[in-house]
Amino acid sequence: MQRQLLLLSSSRPNRQASYFSHAQGPLNDILKGLKRLLFIPYAAPGGMAYADYTTSIREAFAAIGLPQQVEGIEAYKSPALAIREAEAVFIGGGNTFLLLKTLYEMDLLEPLRRRVLDGMPYIGSSAGSNIAGLTINTSNDMAIVHPPSLNALGFLPFNINPHYPLKESELHSGESRAERIREFHALPQNRQPVLALYESSMLLLKDNQLNLLGSSSSDEPAAWLFRQGEEEAVPYGVGGDLSGLLAETL
Amino acid sequence: MQRQLLLLSSSRPNRQASYFSHAQGPLNDILKGLKRLLFIPYAAPGGMAYADYTTSIREAFAAIGLPQQVEGIEAYKSPALAIREAEAVFIGGGNTFLLLKTLYEMDLLEPLRRRVLDGMPYIGSSAGSNIAGLTINTSNDMAIVHPPSLNALGFLPFNINPHYPLKESELHSGESRAERIREFHALPQNRQPVLALYESSMLLLKDNQLNLLGSSSSDEPAAWLFRQGEEEAVPYGVGGDLSGLLAETL
Numbered sequence A, B: 001m002q003r004q005l006l007l008l009s010s011s012r013p014n015r016q017a018s019y020f021s022h023a024q025g026p027l028n029d030i031l032k033g034l035k036r037l038l039f040i041p042y043a044a045p046g047g048m049a050y051a052d053y054t055t056s057i058r059e060a061f062a063a064i065g066l067p068q069q070v071e072g073i074e075a076y077k078s079p080a081l082a083i084r085e086a087e088a089v090f091i092g093g094g095n096t097f098l099l100l101k102t103l104y105e106m107d108l109l110e111p112l113r114r115r116v117l118d119g120m121p122y123i124g125s126s127a128g129s130n131i132a133g134l135t136i137n138t139s140n141d142m143a144i145v146h147p148p149s150l151n152a153l154g155f156l157p158f159n160i161n162p163h164y165p166l167k168e169s170e171l172h173s174g175e176s177r178a179e180r181i182r183e184f185h186a187l188p189q190n191r192q193p194v195l196a197l198y199e200s201s202m203l204l205l206k207d208n209q210l211n212l213l214g215s216s217s218s219d220e221p222a223a224w225l226f227r228q229g230e231e232e233a234v235p236y237g238v239g240g241d242l243s244g245l246l247a248e249t250l
Helices: A021-030 A050-063 A079-084 A096-105 A109-117 A177-186 A243-247 B021-030 B050-063 B079-084 B096-105 B109-117 B177-186 B243-247
Strands: A005-008 A036-040 A069-072 A089-091 A122-125 A159-164 A194-198 A202-206 A209-213 A221-226 A234-237 B005-008 B036-040 B069-072 B089-091 B122-125 B159-164 B194-198 B202-206 B209-213 B221-226 B234-237
Touching: A005 A021, A021 A202, A036 A050, A050 A069, A079 A109, A089 A109, A096 A109, A159 A177, A177 A194, A177 A221, A194 A202, A209 A221, A209 A243, B005 B021, B021 B202, B036 B050, B050 B069, B079 B109, B089 B109, B096 B109, B159 B177, B159 B221, B177 B194, B177 B221, B194 B202, B209 B221, B209 B243
Parallel strands: A005 A122, A036 A069, A036 A089, A089 A122, A159 A194, B005 B122, B036 B069, B036 B089, B089 B122, B159 B194
Antiparallel strands: A005 A202, A194 A221, A202 A209, A221 A234, B005 B202, B194 B221, B202 B209, B221 B234
């Protein structure tokens, strides 16, 4: 079996849109024929109970017409067993450091890797997409906790930078996002490419094909690929084929 | 002797201003009578050589009329000895994670602590200010490296968040800065207050008095104090007295 991944940059393309409205088609496709979806809420930003997060995801998925029963991993006695028996997994957004630290503490990275390499569909949004890459060194989140390692699930041989801004803010004198990613690459050990995804963009891996999905118009980029040693990032539009990246070795 | 700290949120109050133009007076005051200033460039963002960073700081300090000779720690055989013999230390901005990791790897946290607790003036800007607080969990930087710990120098019993935006960007659908700091505080173990400093703001600790400096007008806040369990952050203006924070226990 082959990896099946659907990685959303964001759970909504902008602050006005309803949740997952931009991803209805791809979600339906990757979950086709499945009855249950296991939701992992460990990125839950401060103060939100896991069960409340699961409820909000269940409602959002119902609102876009997905027929799957959404079950929160927090309802299981054994989270590892829940993953072993899942038909598909969805890891939602929040804080990427908190998410990865929790997965390390609960020893869930290996169970997730085993199932996904075996073909179980994996859906991520924001933090959940970030951890599907090699490391979370290019997360935008505040490191509100200190995970034992920043190495992530590594389903893809590159890093992801979600929520890439259409336009840089002029409201601060700090670094731009592109400058931050270039700082990552300026360190010799950080050899992996970084794929920066606009809010409305998604990455779909199926049948060994890696493609960009999204709602930007065809003449606009949906993502930028940053590589160590290359001054200019390379833009990719919706429909762009990134399958060549799958064969990269570092 | 008592700690003497001057912590700048940013090396310039906005992208148009020249470096350290907003801090000329306080820098002159804290360095009065001293001949040399040891500069630590370890936060140097990607690709910039330490010696180049030191040169740019030397030129910027000369341009605002500071008489001290600026020496880069990279020119010393023993960085620990350079710190032991320094009259004053300045740690510049860049990437906070890279800075802290380098200080850990070079075993320089203790030498710095010893000298600063003994009264040697410590100046920081951005990343250099961030590490003067308890931890770097509230840095805005990308975690381009993984330090062995996020615990920092702890010269102040709270965390710092530099580059606090005057206004939140509407360009992305991610969390606002205030939401990020609240997520930090939503975790039970993160009990320390967080002082968020606007670009033009500075924190001066002298004679056991902790005060806010800066160029905002008197009816505008220069900083916000976030506390665990408190919904609203408390604004402080230029001249605001934060000495009460020094006695906090967590």
